[in-house]
Amino acid sequence: MPFTVAVNPNIIEMEYAVRGPIPRRAAELKKDGRQIIPCHIGNPQALGQHPITFARQVLSLLEVPSLIDRERTLDYVSDYILDIADTILTGMEGGVGPYTESRGPLFIREAIARFIDSRDGVTPTEGLPSNPDYIFLTDGASEAAKHIIELLIADSGDGIMVPIPQYPLYTATLSRLGGTVVGYYPDEENGWNLERSMLDESLRKARESGVNVKAIVVINPGNPTGAILDEQSGRDVMEFAGENGLVIIADEVYQENLYGNEFISFARLVGKEDVTLFSLHSTSKGFYGECGHRGGYFELRNPPEVEGTAIGFVDLLLKQASVSLCSNTMGQALTYLVVSPPREGSEPYEQFANERDGILNDLYEKAVMVRDSFPQMEGVESFGRIGALYLFPRLNKLPEGTTDFDYCMSLLEGTGLCTVNGSGFGQKEGTSHLRIAFLPPKELLEEVLPQWVAFHNRYVD
Amino acid sequence: MPFTVAVNPNIIEMEYAVRGPIPRRAAELKKDGRQIIPCHIGNPQALGQHPITFARQVLSLLEVPSLIDRERTLDYVSDYILDIADTILTGMEGGVGPYTESRGPLFIREAIARFIDSRDGVTPTEGLPSNPDYIFLTDGASEAAKHIIELLIADSGDGIMVPIPQYPLYTATLSRLGGTVVGYYPDEENGWNLERSMLDESLRKARESGVNVKAIVVINPGNPTGAILDEQSGRDVMEFAGENGLVIIADEVYQENLYGNEFISFARLVGKEDVTLFSLHSTSKGFYGECGHRGGYFELRNPPEVEGTAIGFVDLLLKQASVSLCSNTMGQALTYLVVSPPREGSEPYEQFANERDGILNDLYEKAVMVRDSFPQMEGVESFGRIGALYLFPRLNKLPEGTTDFDYCMSLLEGTGLCTVNGSGFGQKEGTSHLRIAFLPPKELLEEVLPQWVAFHNRYVD
Numbered sequence: 001m002p003f004t005v006a007v008n009p010n011i012i013e014m015e016y017a018v019r020g021p022i023p024r025r026a027a028e029l030k031k032d033g034r035q036i037i038p039c040h041i042g043n044p045q046a047l048g049q050h051p052i053t054f055a056r057q058v059l060s061l062l063e064v065p066s067l068i069d070r071e072r073t074l075d076y077v078s079d080y081i082l083d084i085a086d087t088i089l090t091g092m093e094g095g096v097g098p099y100t101e102s103r104g105p106l107f108i109r110e111a112i113a114r115f116i117d118s119r120d121g122v123t124p125t126e127g128l129p130s131n132p133d134y135i136f137l138t139d140g141a142s143e144a145a146k147h148i149i150e151l152l153i154a155d156s157g158d159g160i161m162v163p164i165p166q167y168p169l170y171t172a173t174l175s176r177l178g179g180t181v182v183g184y185y186p187d188e189e190n191g192w193n194l195e196r197s198m199l200d201e202s203l204r205k206a207r208e209s210g211v212n213v214k215a216i217v218v219i220n221p222g223n224p225t226g227a228i229l230d231e232q233s234g235r236d237v238m239e240f241a242g243e244n245g246l247v248i249i250a251d252e253v254y255q256e257n258l259y260g261n262e263f264i265s266f267a268r269l270v271g272k273e274d275v276t277l278f279s280l281h282s283t284s285k286g287f288y289g290e291c292g293h294r295g296g297y298f299e300l301r302n303p304p305e306v307e308g309t310a311i312g313f314v315d316l317l318l319k320q321a322s323v324s325l326c327s328n329t330m331g332q333a334l335t336y337l338v339v340s341p342p343r344e345g346s347e348p349y350e351q352f353a354n355e356r357d358g359i360l361n362d363l364y365e366k367a368v369m370v371r372d373s374f375p376q377m378e379g380v381e382s383f384g385r386i387g388a389l390y391l392f393p394r395l396n397k398l399p400e401g402t403t404d405f406d407y408c409m410s411l412l413e414g415t416g417l418c419t420v421n422g423s424g425f426g427q428k429e430g431t432s433h434l435r436i437a438f439l440p441p442k443e444l445l446e447e448v449l450p451q452w453v454a455f456h457n458r459y460v461d
Numbered sequence: 462m463p464f465t466v467a468v469n470p471n472i473i474e475m476e477y478a479v480r481g482p483i484p485r486r487a488a489e490l491k492k493d494g495r496q497i498i499p500c501h502i503g504n505p506q507a508l509g510q511h512p513i514t515f516a517r518q519v520l521s522l523l524e525v526p527s528l529i530d531r532e533r534t535l536d537y538v539s540d541y542i543l544d545i546a547d548t549i550l551t552g553m554e555g556g557v558g559p560y561t562e563s564r565g566p567l568f569i570r571e572a573i574a575r576f577i578d579s580r581d582g583v584t585p586t587e588g589l590p591s592n593p594d595y596i597f598l599t600d601g602a603s604e605a606a607k608h609i610i611e612l613l614i615a616d617s618g619d620g621i622m623v624p625i626p627q628y629p630l631y632t633a634t635l636s637r638l639g640g641t642v643v644g645y646y647p648d649e650e651n652g653w654n655l656e657r658s659m660l661d662e663s664l665r666k667a668r669e670s671g672v673n674v675k676a677i678v679v680i681n682p683g684n685p686t687g688a689i690l691d692e693q694s695g696r697d698v699m700e701f702a703g704e705n706g707l708v709i710i711a712d713e714v715y716q717e718n719l720y721g722n723e724f725i726s727f728a729r730l731v732g733k734e735d736v737t738l739f740s741l742h743s744t745s746k747g748f749y750g751e752c753g754h755r756g757g758y759f760e761l762r763n764p765p766e767v768e769g770t771a772i773g774f775v776d777l778l779l780k781q782a783s784v785s786l787c788s789n790t791m792g793q794a795l796t797y798l799v800v801s802p803p804r805e806g807s808e809p810y811e812q813f814a815n816e817r818d819g820i821l822n823d824l825y826e827k828a829v830m831v832r833d834s835f836p837q838m839e840g841v842e843s844f845g846r847i848g849a850l851y852l853f854p855r856l857n858k859l860p861e862g863t864t865d866f867d868y869c870m871s872l873l874e875g876t877g878l879c880t881v882n883g884s885g886f887g888q889k890e891g892t893s894h895l896r897i898a899f900l901p902p903k904e905l906l907e908e909v910l911p912q913w914v915a916f917h918n919r920y921v922d
Contacts, residue, residue: 003706003737004766005675006615011777012770019563019783027562045558060524063517076531092753097506099745099752101488102480139600139755142785150637154467172784176611214466245464276464284560291560292553292790294600305465309473316472322480323633324603328789329753 014175016168017424022408026418037448039437040418042223042389044289044359047439052288052355054081054348055337061085062096062333078347084340088333096329102322104137104297108336112297115339119255120268128272134300136317137335139327140291141253141282144298146173147320148249148278152214153179159206160249161199161216165392165425165433167223167251182206182213185428188394191384192227196236203244215247216240218266221254224425224435225392226367227384228261234269242275247304250279253296254388256286259364261385270301277301283334285389287359295331295338366445367391367438373449377456389439392422395432397460404432410459415451475636477629478885483869487879498909500898501879503684503850505750505820508900513749513816515542515809516798522546523557523794539808545801549794557790563783565598565758569797573758576800580716581729589733595761597778598796600788601752602714602743605759607634608781609710609739613675614640620667621710622660622677626853626886626894628684628712643667643674646889649855652845653688657697664705676708677701679727682715685886685896686853687828688845689722695730703736708765711740714757715849717747720825722846731762738762744795746850748820756792756799827906828852828899834910838917850900853883856893858921865893871920876912 023040030036038046045051057077061067068082068089089095091107103109109132116122116130138144149160149170159180162170171181184202186192199216206213218237220229241248250266270277283295303313311319326332342349367386374380379397395404404421411434412418422433440448484501491497499507506512518538522528529543529550550556552568564570570593577583577591599605610621610631620641623631632642645663647653660677667674679698681690702709711727731738744756764774787793803810828847835841840858856865865882872895873879883894901909 003735004768005613005708005737005774006768007612007774007777008615011612011781012767012772014780014784016780016784019780019786041560043560046555046560048555049558051556051558056524060521060528063521063524064514067521070537094507094509095512096753097510097512097751099502099504099507139789140786146785151468151472152466154469169784176784247466274464276466290558292557292787294787294789306473307465307467311473313466313468316468319475319477319480320472323475323477323607323630323637325480325601326753326755328600328755328792330791331789 010176010178014172015424016172017420018168020420020424022405022412022420023418025409026412029412029416035416037417037440037444039439040420040435042285042437042439043291044389044439045291048441049289049359049439050355051290052352054342054352055288055290055334057081058085058088058337059330059333062088062330065089065095080342080347084337088336092329092333096333100326100329100332102318102324102326103135104327104332106132108137108332109133109135111336112299112339116265116267116299120265127268128301130267130299134303134314136298136321137327137332138296138298139294139331140284141251141280141296141298142169143327144278144280144296145169145249145251147317148298149173149179150177151316151320152247153177156180157210157212159211159213161202161206161213161246163217163219163222165224165422165427166217167219168425170217171426180206180211182211183426184216186222186225188383188428191230192222192225193230194233194236196240199236199240213244213246215249217249217251219251221257221387222384223251223254223388224390224420224422225384226386226388226390228258228263228387231264234264234266238266238269238273238275242273247276247278250277252279253282253285255281257360257363257388259360259367259386261387267299267301274302276304283331283338286338287356288334288338289359290334293331293334294328295335297335362442363389363438366440366442369442369445369449370436370438373453376453378460380456389437390435391438392433392435395422395434398432399460404434407432407459408434411452411455414455415448417448417452471637471639475633476885477633478881479629481881481885483866483873483881484879486870487873490873490877496877498878498901498905500900501881501896503746503898503900504752505850505900506752509902510750510820510900511816512751513813515803515813516749516751516795518542519546519549519798520791520794523549523791526550526556541803541808545798549797553790553794557794561787561790561793563779563785563787564596565788565793567593569598569793570594570596572797573760573800577726577728577760581726588729589762591728591760595764595775596758597782598756598758598788598793600755600757600792601745602712602741602757602759603630604788605739605741605757606630606710606712608778609759610634610640611638612777612781613708614638617641618671618673620672620674622663622667622674622707624678624680624683626685626883626888627678628680629886631678632887641667641672643672644887645677647683647686649844649889652691653683653686654691655694655697657701660697660701674705674707676710678710678712680712681727682718682848683845684712684715684849685851685881685883686845687847687849687851689719689848692725695725695727699727699730699734699736703734708737708739711738713740714743714746716742718821718824718849720821720828720847722848728760728762735763737765744792744799747799748817749795749799750820751795754792754795755789756796758796823903824850824899827901827903830903830906830910831897831899834914837914839921841917850898851896852899853894853896856883856895859893860921865895868893868920869895872913872916875916876909878909878913
């Protein structure tokens with residue numbers, strides 16, 4: 001007879017729909033031989049997206065440094081690539097085998113700082129330069145979010161503002177730590193942009209009910225909505241955080257998934273204002289889609305003072321990071337490559353630029369294909385500029401007594417298309433949605449979209 | 462003026478000496494140009510240990526699968542290696558780019574199960590076979606320990622028995638989660654083995670003071686002690702855990718660092734008994750020393766029932782793992798290689814066996830060199846069979862008013878040798894120790910050991 005244990009109740013409560021019942025059912029169907037189209041998660045290479053050649057060639061050399069000399073005689077890869085591999089191996093002192101310092105190697109943090117400054121147009125007179133000592137490399141951005149939230153949540157009276165809908169990592173992490181989720185509601189019909197009054201209202205209500213609100217999470221481009229925030233929304237968040245002493249946690253992992261729109265980072269919006277900002281980035285998204293390598297980082301600006309201790313905020317982050325020793329070195333090296341693309345005119349540049357543009361164009365065209373099928377589905381609408389890897393259509397017409405969970409489960413059973421129900425991300429009461437990652441190859445979309453349309457119109461009638 | 466936040470007090474409290482003040486001071490000295498010998502952490506490749514060629518060759522191919530076909534024509538690596546790379550790429554469905562399932566790919570978990578069964582001599586009539594569904598791949602063993610402890614600690618009244626001295630990951634994680642550390646004391650002078658009465662006594666005291674003890678951590682081979690437990694100690698733990706309804710958390714990451722001694726796994730000791738066991742393994746130690754790749758796993762046996770919910774224990778572990786999406790794929794692939802060494806007689810076997818034996822012999826000889834210098838130091842004694850990567854000598858004679866922390870700091874300043882003070886791991890009251898990783902190349906040891914001896918005898922007089 002097995003014995004019984006009481007476990008952490010927060011883990012029993014915690015929900016994580018992106019790997020919840022619908023993907024689990026999909027895995028069962030797949031085992032039984034059904035074709036499954038995994039659109040429940042932003043995992044591009046699982047749906048055939050190719051890795052960026054230049055980055056993989058460098059990574060491959062890092063595992064066997066002696067290949068660098070061999071390749072110099074073989075002319076299979078360019079000297080430019082061999083030199084980058086050399087630079088990384090030198091910077092990593094002993095290659096990819098040892099633990100690195102807890103934050104990650106300094107030369108990579110310096111490269112990230114240069115990337116941020118160049119992206120945001122920081123000059124000696126404009127903006128504030130990024131500080132490599134405030135950059136922490138992590139095993140993907142999820143780990144970054146977990147570290148930050150864990151540091152901020154001092155007790156169960158503490159809460160963090162989270163957009164509804166949101167990526168369930170945030171609610172799951174808060175629920176695991178026993179903190180309070182304070183929802184705020186971007187305006188769907190206004191392209192998922194934000195209203196300052198709605199932020200104030202959400203904070204007021206939370207404070208009235210005794211929650212000590214510490215921070216606000218913003219996801220831009222959005223997940224699950226896929227929408228790109230306008231500049232005014234960003235400014236509103238910045239001012240709102242500044243006036244109310246909140247830390248901004250900016251999840252900006254989709255900053256390359258813009259499809260012609262401009263990205264305005266929170267670092268740029270904060271500029272020289274004294275607002276504490278964490279911004280998160282990852283190697284998993286953009287046009288790299290290197291989810292398996294688990295590379296990522298967070299950057300901190302304007303660390304606050306810490307109440308009741310002489311230990312600095314950055315030192316606490318460092319202590320936290322040190323218990324994990326360091327993030328994985330191949331993910332670190334990939335992060336270096338993502339922030340240091342081939343120089344224009346260099347040997348690998350043309351192939352790199354072609355692959356980058358090819359992937360981004362393809363993603364956009366696939367997003368449009370999916371979105372263009374919505375008008376054929378009764379009562380389906382989608383809002384906002386296309387960004388990230390997702391569409392989050394609203395299902396205005398579901399049969400009495402059914403939910404978006406039921407819908408997504410039936411869609412899976414009926415067509416093999418695996419999506420996630422809107423309720424898995426949270427949504428305004430009385431609305432229903434689903435999130436679909438627009439990743440399947442076009443031929444597959446051409447096949448499955450008409451099936452979805454047919455399924456839908458049958459389902460809602 | 463920066464604003465002030467209250468942060469998680471557990472993170473302020475948490476201590477982690479392995480990356481604490483002494484290594485931090487070493488980093489400062491290094492910046493100023495001093496030669497530092499980093500013996501404060503088991504990071505072999507930082508001290509010149511070479512990676513295992515066969516594994517790196519396979520990993521290199523995984524990053525650029527097209528190289529496999531090229532190499533078939535070049536004859537640089539054997540077909541055996543190309544075939545393994547092919548097997549991994551096929552098993553990973555889409556290569557190393559996508560997220561894998563949360564637990565890690567099934568073919569790797571199956572390989573781990575075969576490795577465990579073969580190591581423990583499981584046959585159709587002897588022992589219980591390992592279940593691949595109860596194996597979770599993780600970013601190194603530290604992450605595994607954190608997951609397990611986080612699941613078990615339901616509230617601040619919960620505690621876990623931890624050997625004193627211990628690897629500070631355990632106390633740091635418990636302190637972060639607000640759980641209670643229940644220390645038990647292996648018998649130093651009896652080679653750091655365990656007495657059943659001491660376990661009973663520690664549990665009785667904890668229960669008397671109201672602690673709900675959930676589990677017992679055992680580290681074998683030991684860290685920081687480096688000692689290898691005898692079979693009777695293991696049996697005692699197993700019976701003790703069974704009788705008292707405790708989960709065993711067996712940290713067995715040094716299971717290959719035995720230097721001629723036999724490893725008796727807790728899985729083998731548990732056999733068909735109904736005791737819940739987690740065992741942890743890693744790619745960072747053994748003769749691989751691949752710390753930077755952050756590969757590892759935990760294996761569960763005999764999952765308990767969970768109080769107050771219909772959700773199974775394994776499903777809770779799975780939900781927890783899914784919030785991190787998956788561990789890094791290169792670490793996963795390396796884990797596969799660690800548990801699937803080249804077949805005897807295969808092309809890479811000879812080189813593999815030579816490298817393996819060379820590294821292990823070298824480590825043992827270096828351990829003996831370090832240990833043999835202790836009799837030349839006044840009042841320094843070391844106990845137990847040599848295992849893992851560490852020696853943990855006792856400093857019987859420190860000057861009045863000084864601590865082992867002072868000693869290690871002075872040793873660093875005086876000789877560049879970076880070690881960790883015994884108090885960083887916990888130790889029996891009134892004793893003083895230090896932990897040294899026996900990793901520096903022999904020539905460097907020959908240079909620094911006499912300096913240490915001279916420093917020591919000056920310091921204590």
